[in-house]
Amino acid sequence: MPDTQPRADGHRVLADLHALRAFGAYKTGVHKPTFSEPHKLSLEWLVQKLPEAELSATIDGIGNVFGTSSKPGPKLLAGSHLESQNYAGWLDGPLGVAYALEAARVLNADASVNGAVEVASWCDEEGHFGHFLGSRSYVGQVTEADIDAARDRTSGRSMRDALADMGLTGRPRITTEPGRHVGYLEAHIEQGDALESGRLAIGVVTSIVGIWQYQINFVGEQNHAGTTRMAVRKDAGLALAKFCVAIDERFPTACGPRTVWTTGRITLDPGAPSIIPGGAEMLFQIRDDDPSVIARLEQLLRTMADEASANGPCTVSVTKLRTGAPAMMDAGFQDAIEAASKAVAGGRSIRMPSGAGHDAQMLATVMPAGMLFVPSIGGISHHWTENTADADIVTGAEVFVEACRRILGG
Amino acid sequence: MPDTQPRADGHRVLADLHALRAFGAYKTGVHKPTFSEPHKLSLEWLVQKLPEAELSATIDGIGNVFGTSSKPGPKLLAGSHLESQNYAGWLDGPLGVAYALEAARVLNADASVNGAVEVASWCDEEGHFGHFLGSRSYVGQVTEADIDAARDRTSGRSMRDALADMGLTGRPRITTEPGRHVGYLEAHIEQGDALESGRLAIGVVTSIVGIWQYQINFVGEQNHAGTTRMAVRKDAGLALAKFCVAIDERFPTACGPRTVWTTGRITLDPGAPSIIPGGAEMLFQIRDDDPSVIARLEQLLRTMADEASANGPCTVSVTKLRTGAPAMMDAGFQDAIEAASKAVAGGRSIRMPSGAGHDAQMLATVMPAGMLFVPSIGGISHHWTENTADADIVTGAEVFVEACRRILGG
Numbered sequence: 127m128p129d130t131q132p133r134a135d136g137h138r139v140l141a142d143l144h145a146l147r148a149f150g151a152y153k154t155g156v157h158k159p160t161f162s163e164p165h166k167l168s169l170e171w172l173v174q175k176l177p178e179a180e181l182s183a184t185i186d187g188i189g190n191v192f193g194t195s196s197k198p199g200p201k202l203l204a205g206s207h208l209e210s211q212n213y214a215g216w217l218d219g220p221l222g223v224a225y226a227l228e229a230a231r232v233l234n235a236d237a238s239v240n241g242a243v244e245v246a247s248w249c250d251e252e253g254h255f256g257h258f259l260g261s262r263s264y265v266g267q268v269t270e271a272d273i274d275a276a277r278d279r280t281s282g283r284s285m286r287d288a289l290a291d292m293g294l295t296g297r298p299r300i301t302t303e304p305g306r307h308v309g310y311l312e313a314h315i316e317q318g319d320a321l322e323s324g325r326l327a328i329g330v331v332t333s334i335v336g337i338w339q340y341q342i343n344f345v346g347e348q349n350h351a352g353t354t355r356m357a358v359r360k361d362a363g364l365a366l367a368k369f370c371v372a373i374d375e376r377f378p379t380a381c382g383p384r385t386v387w388t389t390g391r392i393t394l395d396p397g398a399p400s401i402i403p404g405g406a407e408m409l410f411q412i413r414d415d416d417p418s419v420i421a422r423l424e425q426l427l428r429t430m431a432d433e434a435s436a437n438g439p440c441t442v443s444v445t446k447l448r449t450g451a452p453a454m455m456d457a458g459f460q461d462a463i464e465a466a467s468k469a470v471a472g473g474r475s476i477r478m479p480s481g482a483g484h485d486a487q488m489l490a491t492v493m494p495a496g497m498l499f500v501p502s503i504g505g506i507s508h509h510w511t512e513n514t515a516d517a518d519i520v521t522g523a524e525v526f527v528e529a530c531r532r533i534l535g536g
Numbered sequence: 537m538p539d540t541q542p543r544a545d546g547h548r549v550l551a552d553l554h555a556l557r558a559f560g561a562y563k564t565g566v567h568k569p570t571f572s573e574p575h576k577l578s579l580e581w582l583v584q585k586l587p588e589a590e591l592s593a594t595i596d597g598i599g600n601v602f603g604t605s606s607k608p609g610p611k612l613l614a615g616s617h618l619e620s621q622n623y624a625g626w627l628d629g630p631l632g633v634a635y636a637l638e639a640a641r642v643l644n645a646d647a648s649v650n651g652a653v654e655v656a657s658w659c660d661e662e663g664h665f666g667h668f669l670g671s672r673s674y675v676g677q678v679t680e681a682d683i684d685a686a687r688d689r690t691s692g693r694s695m696r697d698a699l700a701d702m703g704l705t706g707r708p709r710i711t712t713e714p715g716r717h718v719g720y721l722e723a724h725i726e727q728g729d730a731l732e733s734g735r736l737a738i739g740v741v742t743s744i745v746g747i748w749q750y751q752i753n754f755v756g757e758q759n760h761a762g763t764t765r766m767a768v769r770k771d772a773g774l775a776l777a778k779f780c781v782a783i784d785e786r787f788p789t790a791c792g793p794r795t796v797w798t799t800g801r802i803t804l805d806p807g808a809p810s811i812i813p814g815g816a817e818m819l820f821q822i823r824d825d826d827p828s829v830i831a832r833l834e835q836l837l838r839t840m841a842d843e844a845s846a847n848g849p850c851t852v853s854v855t856k857l858r859t860g861a862p863a864m865m866d867a868g869f870q871d872a873i874e875a876a877s878k879a880v881a882g883g884r885s886i887r888m889p890s891g892a893g894h895d896a897q898m899l900a901t902v903m904p905a906g907m908l909f910v911p912s913i914g915g916i917s918h919h920w921t922e923n924t925a926d927a928d929i930v931t932g933a934e935v936f937v938e939a940c941r942r943i944l945g946g
Contacts, residue, residue, distance in 0.1 A: 211808070211811075212806070212808075213806075253810075316763070317760045317762070317763040318760070318763035318764065335762060337762070337810075339809060348919065349915070349916075350727050350728070350891070350892060350915075350917050350918055351796065351798035351800060351821060351823070352727070352745060352747070352796065352823050352890075352891035352892040352893065353726070353727045353728035353890075353891040353892050353915070353917070354728065354796065354891075354915070355794075355796065356788075356795075356796055356797075361798075361799075363780070363799050363800075363802060364780060364781075364784055364799070366777070367776070367777040367778075367780035367781050367784075367799075368777075368780075368781055368784075370773070370774060370777035370778075371774075371777050371778055371781050374774055374777075374778075378766075384765075385766075386761065386762065386764065386765065386766055387766075388761035388771070388809075388810070388811075388812055389771075389773050389774070389777075389804075389813075390761060390773075390804065390807065390808050390809040390810060390811055390812075390813065391804055391807045391808065391809060392773060392802045392803075392804050392807075393802075394799075394800065394801055394802050397800065397801045397802075398800050398801065399749060399798075399800040399801060399819045399821055400747075400798070400800060400821065400892075400918075401798075401800055401918060402798055402800075403799075403800065409809045411761060411809055411810065413761070413762050480762075480763075481760070481762035481763040481764075482760055482762035482763050482810075483762065483810075505759070505763070505764070506759065507759075507760045507763070508758070508759075508760050508808075508810070508811050509758050509759075509814075
């Protein structure tokens with residue numbers, strides 16, 4: 127019976143999370159951008175902690191932290207990330223690392239467990255410098271040229287300078303060792319309210335949606351806001367506003383049941399109160415777990431841009447910045463998480479897709495991968511008020527450890 | 537017959553403008569922000585030049601330069617400004633100062649002219665630190681607390697620090713001396729294409745439009761762009777786009793024939809690609825020379841905001857940042873400019889309102905004021921390509937000097 131075996135120590139997990147929360151504390155959340163001082167302190171904290179789980183610690187050349195086991199038998203890789211979005215929550219990332227550390231502490235010392243949990247903290251999941259740089263590096267999809275070109279999206283600091291400040295210049299990057307791992311498991315807060323509103327404890331992730339990202343540019347004519355008559359204006363900002371409204375009207379006719387789309391940033395050029403914007407730019411993204419839906423919406427977007435350019439007075443162009451194929455979670459891992467939830471959480475779980483991207487989608491390209499979610503209070507994330515009840519954090523840790531045990535045992 | 541009297545020396549005016557252009561040259565324009573080194577050099581250049589016009593020079597405590605005459609008789613104040621917008625044109629400002637200097641050189645030495653032209657260069661017309669700070673100070677509308685609070689909108693440098701760097705700390709500010717001046721005359725490039733397209737040499741300004749400026753804020757709910765369903769979103773950016781489109785649809789039904797309105801800047805909060813904006817802000821301005829039109833439009837704007845808030849899902853609030861009453865130009869000054877244009881420019885003039893703001897609107901609050909425009913090539917201004925044909929510059933100088941002569945004579 128699993129319940130008589132060593133389980134997660136909830137107090138220890140909460141203590142770890144509060145230790146990590148103290149680095150870069152901001153209100154009740156954290157401000158811990160990639161390669162900031164609080165991020166560095168968090169990585170160093172993990173390096174100090176890994177030996178408690180009979181793991182030897184390494185930080186590689188892109189800032190990934192690995193805890194490696196010399197225990198014989200199969201190895202399960204588990205982890206998440208330690209940096210945060212700017213002025214964001216304390217659990218997005220650290221929760222998955224703390225659970226992985228706890229699983230390794232419980233299971234690696236347990237002689238009855240065949241094999242070990244190894245821990246990874248992936249660098250820059252939050253995309254300050256790029257797009258899943260740490261886990262993408264691990265699966266072999268980041269070149270040196272990519273790193274040369276990467277810059278902090280807030281400060282403009284180059285990634286090379288940041289790596290040098292971290293003391294990581296010249297270190298090798300660690301990539302997948304084929305055959306080493308039976309798979310990868312990651313825990314995360316849900317970042318939605320499905321679990322909370324359903325009074326559930328665990329989300330068993332079935333797939334991670336793909337994210338397609340676009341830059342949409344509007345070119346008009348910059349001019350003086352006082353001396354240029356309305357009739358002759360080519361206002362790129364107004365063209366952008368009309369395009370946003372048109373998306374809102376037309377996308378619902380072509381989307382799937384779970385599609386979401388977002389304009390996250392708008393910039394007018396030159397952005398002065400008395401100048402008619404000659405240029406405007408919006409960052410736009412579409413998410414779905416069905417690539418055919420995305421393809422249809424992208425075609426619609428391009429058709430709308432062509433129509434807007436033809437109608438004038440501004441021209442509209444659509445540039446695809448990023449194509450994110452959806453990732454399916456391993457069926458066996460889903461079963462293991464569900465079984466663990468039955469064993470230690472009264473079965474209060476549901477299978478659900480992840481609308482957010484996670485490092486697990488990168489790992490899924492090279493090994494079986496799974497994810498479990500714990501509830502988010504109010505569904506809030508990427509904000510300093512992000513939170514999860516302590517009891518849910520502890521239950522999640524217990525399910526996570528039990529799922530690891532089952533995956534290694536199976 | 538005016539034409540036999542001393543006229544403007546076109547070569548001298550062009551030489552002055554090119555001398556000023558050399559300070560802070562940028563491509564074919566200039567980059568001469570208020571209290572920058574090139575601005576300081578420009579002010580010092582003017583101080584050196586004023587004695588050529590029998591004027592004694594002073595720089596006051598806010599960076600206004602005055603050339604004061606001891607000649608008996610009426611005094612006409614004339615001028616403009618010497619700083620530029622960032623990376624902007626060479627004529628916006630300096631043209632009016634060079635014309636004023638030339639009028640003083642021609643008329644102050646002319647014993648047949650009863651009285652003198654005095655020259656002013658107003659500081660920060662372009663609003664790097666505020667809003668017409670120099671001319672507003674002269675008419676008594678700037679407090680010491682205003683100066684304490686003012687900061688460079690680009691660099692953040694405080695105005696006090698900038699004044700200290702200019703060596704102006706502790707100098708008194710010069711304000712209007714009641715009864716000293718018969719009025720104020722200012723020349724400027726048109727910043728529109730009415731003169732060029734009408735093959736005209738001179739615009740006789742009838743009024744300077746008022747500028748009303750608003751900040752419109754949208755409050756929604758910040759959330760994750762992947763995990764928040766479309767149906768429950770409160771996207772402040774989308775609310776802003778809809779509001780811009782609604783303005784575009786409804787303002788034409790309530791505006792006047794010359795009203796213009798502009799959204800110059802849009803900011804989404806937090807402005808990240810994967811976060812639904814919880815806040816959005818737009819800077820919006822309305823210009824008209826009829827305050828009743830503005831009042832009607834402002835009421836419409838507030839009604840639209842209330843409607844949008846009531847309809848949800850975001851709330852919209854309108855804050856008035858600035859109320860700029862329109863300024864009427866003195867009828868006698870208009871007549872003098874028109875007569876001067878007939879005398880020396882073949883009458884190729886037109887009466888027209890100014891859609892842009894100018895120091896003359898501040899001076900108009902304390903004395904009769906007038907403005908004349910010269911053509912802008914392609915109507916371009918606030919850009920380094922701003923230009924006016926040399927022949928038009930020279931014609932403008934001749935009309936300006938003649939208009940000053942007539943105003944003093946009348």
